[in-house]
Amino acid sequence: MSRLILILGDQLSHTISSLEGADTALDTILLCEVMAEATYVGHHKKKIAFIFSAMRHFAFELRDAGYRVRYTRIDDECNAGSFTGEIARAIAELSPSGICVTQAGEWRVKSELEALAAAFDLPVDIRPDRRFLATHEEFQRWAEGRKSLTMEYFYREMRRKTRLLMQGDEPVGGRWNFDAENRNPAKPDLLRPRHPVFEPDEVTREVIDTVARMFPNNFGTLKNFGFAVTHKEAERVLASFIDDFLPNFGATQDAMLQDDPFLNHSLLSFYINCGLLDALEVCQRVERAYLDGGAPLNAAEGFIRQIIGWREYMRGIYWFAGPDYVDSNFFGNDRPLPGFYWSGKTHMNCMATVITETIEHAYAHHIQRLMITGNFALLAGIDPKAVHQWYLEVYADAYEWVELPNVIGMSQFADGGFLGTKPYAASGNYINRMSDYCGACRYDPKERLGEKACPFNALYWDFLARNRDRLKSNHRLAQPYATWARMSEDIRHDLRAKAAAFLRRLD
Template sequence: MSMAPIRNLILVLGDQLTPSITSLAGGDPARDLVLMAELGDEARYVRHHKKKIAFLFSAMRHFAAELRGLGWTVEYVTLDAPDNRGSFTAQLGEAIARHRPERVVVTEAGEWRVRQMQASWAERFSRPVDILPDERFLCSSADFARWAAGRKQLRMEYFYREMRRRSGLLMDGDAPAGGRWNFDAENRKPAKADLFMPRPPVFEPDPVTQQVLALVEARFGDHFGDLAPFGFAVTRSDAEAAFDAFVARALPKFGDYQDAMLTGEPFLYHAVMSQYLNCGLLDPLRVCRRVESEWRAGRVPLNAAEGFIRQIIGWREYVRGIYWLKMPGYERSNFFGHARKLPDFYWTGETPMECLRAAVSQTREHAYAHHIQRLMITGNFALLAGIDPHALHEWYLTVYADAYEWVELPNTVGMSQFADGGLLASKPYAASGAYINRMSDYCGGCPYDVKQRTGPEACPFNALYWDFVSRHRAKIGSNPRMAQMVRTYDKFPAEEQQRIADSAAAFLAGL
């Protein structure tokens, strides 16, 4: 049974859970119909972590209720509904056939493959399809392309300064607050286990979430990850409460310890907000203004406020710009020609290397790991071991609750694996065991010796690091931030260089 003739059919995607999004902003609840759907194709295009699927389906169901409370008519198709067609195109076609709207309205998708689907709909369904810009970002893809045009190198730091000026965040007139744009040098303290660690709030699953958890266990029980315990916020008000708790309890020390890693402490002083930002439950500019106001009120040091704001208006906007500038094709970048298969322990966590065991086990449990665990543990290992960057990209996209291709792909291919040859990052993020030992307490509980460079007892990161330098010297020797490492390697005696090659080969053969 259809409602009265409808003007616009507004399709809202699972990462567009924002009542003011452009597709809804121009709509009229009295004459337009909102369509939302839980789709098998979207849950399976990579085999997403069970917690990630549950988080999004539950957040979508709660958002549909929020829209109904605002007066919208919402047609919501659950995964197990008899009329579920499994894909955006098929589901939209079914709704168009039933409701015969004058036009379809959507906000542009965040991912290339879905944007291609959207572009095909007008012809396929013989009616106008308005694809509106996603204005939840500071910088449109066209703006970013203009900024990038003619530059020999793209560097986040210069882009970030533009975003600071554009937003006015942490500015004193034309100058950056505190006289510096970036306080990163103050944000590299190793953490000690006796610090008080605030935990992100845990939200008890309500009946809607409990239904979703049962559905996910039944349909995706063979996917990676632990479904229980489930404690994500799935409503806007709970996501805002989680953010308030971060601001009050963890933000003051967020800067100091944002690069630290501790056994048994998955969260430290991190916000754990990116999954809420990336699906639309939190507004990026609003959270940045709130953090700025905490600094201006004297409750938060500048290095914490600046470090947090840089992650959002700097990195997050920058990687999205790179994604739309370089897609399609960017996902196949492979500057080093790495082709090794992803080791099984990325899924099982079963490895004697304590740092990798901790990062993977935590990822399986929480669908979360902080940026240094991703960059300097799982990413660094893959780079040194010569893992195929596309396989690693698909792993990151699968396992994290905040992962969408637009944000994850450039972080993996560009920053973590340097597979784009330095378009995004100024150097490969390669490091030996010494870095991990400095920034964490993992090495103390590890059977390998972080102080040894070679041999069966040595930390594998050490020989792999120098073997990486040796293998790729032609490609990294001219990089100003890596040339010194090549020179250092060249000073090793020939026997030591041979021991490095043998140790690396023996370890890799055992993978």
């Protein structure tokens, strides 16, 4: 009995559950580049090229391993344009006895997969995605009945489950979390090692040409494409991170530098999220580096927390909250996304730098996303759904299950505290402390009301003032509200007037 085994573009793992028990003599593996997935948002050109190239290389690996592979390219004349359409074509030609697939990572694709059995009158085996540590049921059991879904407590459960950085029942070093030691600014360092980049091979060059031809108006550039597109190349990125960047990763993970967009970050999220690397194995390698004396505990723990803590927690929240979570809008924000989010053309140097780097690399690290582009959108009252769509489009590591809760819940506080304990709102002072952006900016982060005053300053106080009724009971905002209350009435009026004038220009 032959089966059709569908592998999605973010399931490029040889240990994916859909391949378990596959019969190389009878079963057919189906991978397909389809327009429905390439266009449900206007993805960054490099994101499309990265995923398509990784898919094609994975198909070659499967063929070399003896599997029968059916592959549809985005520009094939007979491409049906959707998973369902491509499955229909494969069924018509192959007459399989059933369909097998690993569960989808997003609500949209989940619905399409669940409709397959009725559409084709065939048994459909939808298997769990075992690349994640917590099943949907485990997260639901953890979350139900809790007054607060604090990530820290979930993270501790994952530490206990994986035994990472554990001594018996206690965390190594006597503390679960070393985040307080991971908030240092960074200095330019010409001797910092270079992150590995990969010269596109013939397969990737063909993909790049296709993307340039078929998606000419999408965000971003295809120039200097250097992503790893195979498991072997992704392993080189991992090895480089552990040897060259992990020792200094922890202390500077929140820092931002004008001419160093990557600093000591791992650049592994692209490859973990699409399946080229296994998340748990990556964390075990990082733990081994610490145990062997190759990295300090604050660096190893900080990295592992991002993977088994925050990443797993985001996925859990995404499925626990349900498909309507995307419509959350606690503040009622409705301002359109400003045009400079697409061009990078703004006098605010922090915004211009991060957006320009995003155009070039399809990447920005977590603090750039949270405290620059996300912070500005929150302060300016931009529609959180529009912010969510932008993040989903512009980053090569963005999939809805991880991006949506990060934006709606953490960055924009649009869920009113379902995920986070406070809005991540900050003035220009934070940006000046954690980056060197302000030195090259026309605005001064130390000024609040003059012509050179940083827009983040007035916007920050205006955000607090206009949302006072919603936020005044949040104990984590007691100090800034006390500061606002101590200001003179004239100063408060002038700050709000300056914010209003800026927002009128923005509109």
